[in-house]
Amino acid sequence: MNNLDIDYKTPECGDLYDELPLWSAPFGLLLLERVSLKAGMTILDVGAGTGFMSIELAQRCGAAAKVIAVDPWESAVARLKRKLDHLGLRNVRTLVQDVATIDLPDSSVDLIVSNLGLNNFNQPETALRSCFRVAKPGASLCLTTNLVGHMAEFYEAYRSVLVELGFTGRLAALDDHINHRTTIDSVRTLLERAGFKFVDAVTRTFKERFVDGSALLSHYFIRLGFLPAWKAIAPEGAVETIFAALELRLNAIATDRGELSLTIPAACFQACKPDE
Numbered sequence: 696m697n698n699l700d701i702d703y704k705t706p707e708c709g710d711l712y713d714e715l716p717l718w719s720a721p722f723g724l725l726l727l728e729r730v731s732l733k734a735g736m737t738i739l740d741v742g743a744g745t746g747f748m749s750i751e752l753a754q755r756c757g758a759a760a761k762v763i764a765v766d767p768w769e770s771a772v773a774r775l776k777r778k779l780d781h782l783g784l785r786n787v788r789t790l791v792q793d794v795a796t797i798d799l800p801d802s803s804v805d806l807i808v809s810n811l812g813l814n815n816f817n818q819p820e821t822a823l824r825s826c827f828r829v830a831k832p833g834a835s836l837c838l839t840t841n842l843v844g845h846m847a848e849f850y851e852a853y854r855s856v857l858v859e860l861g862f863t864g865r866l867a868a869l870d871d872h873i874n875h876r877t878t879i880d881s882v883r884t885l886l887e888r889a890g891f892k893f894v895d896a897v898t899r900t901f902k903e904r905f906v907d908g909s910a911l912l913s914h915y916f917i918r919l920g921f922l923p924a925w926k927a928i929a930p931e932g933a934v935e936t937i938f939a940a941l942e943l944r945l946n947a948i949a950t951d952r953g954e955l956s957l958t959i960p961a962a963c964f965q966a967c968k969p970d971e
């Protein structure tokens with residue numbers, strides 16, 4: 696038993712109390728509902744970020760479990776390390792690495808998890824092949840991702856603005872951007888190409904709600920996670936014009952519908968490495 700007292704009045708507790716980005720939460724809860732938990736497993740968390748999933752699994756699977764959190768994002772892993780110290784968790788190891796070249800032996804992990812990693816890997820197939828290499832025969836993989844259909848209401852408005860302002864030459868770029876997200880079939884194919892046996896996929900849809908387009912476009916996580924790619928669809932020199940028109944269009948939609956509600960389709964995939 697970990698007997699370390701945690702005092703909410705300490706500066707560390709207030710500083711580290713927020714466990715995860717809100718965007719990650721519905722996906723993470725879905726993963727935690729589905730993943731099979733066993734004592735004593737070696738678990739690899741791919742694209743761990745600030746590490747809530749590693750911390751959660753390290754505690755839920757007990758002290759005999761070992762968790763390896765891998766992510767090339769140095770400052771996020773540094774925050775994870777501070778959380779581990781604060782919580783007195785000794786069964787999580789961190790690696791600031793690209794999973795494609797991860798420094799782990801072949802056939803060394805029992806479970807691989809990844810919350811919202813897949814859409815962020817430059818080379819998802821290479822990343823999954825590396826996961827396959829380090830997985831023991833019989834190991835499980837459980838990952839979540841958002842799917843094509845993500846924020847469909849936003850992209851519909853973006854398309855109509857491009858058409859109305861005469862930027863139809865950018866519609867292909869918009870479609871490429873929309874379709875870079877996965878589908879159930881595309882993830883299944885990726886998993887199978889990497890050598891995994893597909894087990895199942897469950898989907899869930901949730902909504903992100905805003906009073907209007909101005910609120911959406913000013914939200915910190917939209918500016919951090921989505922806006923740069925949205926702006927890259929617009930032709931250079933016309934970004935401001937297009938985004939001003941888009942903001943007005945989204946605000947008009949919000950007035951019509953009473954709010955701006957964006958659909959987020961989420962999926963949790965389970966797969967395994969076949970026994971030899």
Ligand SMILES: C[S@@+](CC[C@H](N)C(=O)[O-])C[C@H]1O[C@@H](n2cnc3c(N)ncnc32)[C@H](O)[C@@H]1O
Binds near residue numbers: 766792
């Ligand atoms: C959307 S964040 C998700 C973070 C965390 N799992 C969560 O749910 O909050 C995607 C993460 O994948 C990481 N990532 C991107 N490419 C990676 C790679 N090649 N290997 C490992 N992690 C990678 C990013 O640095 C980032 O932390």
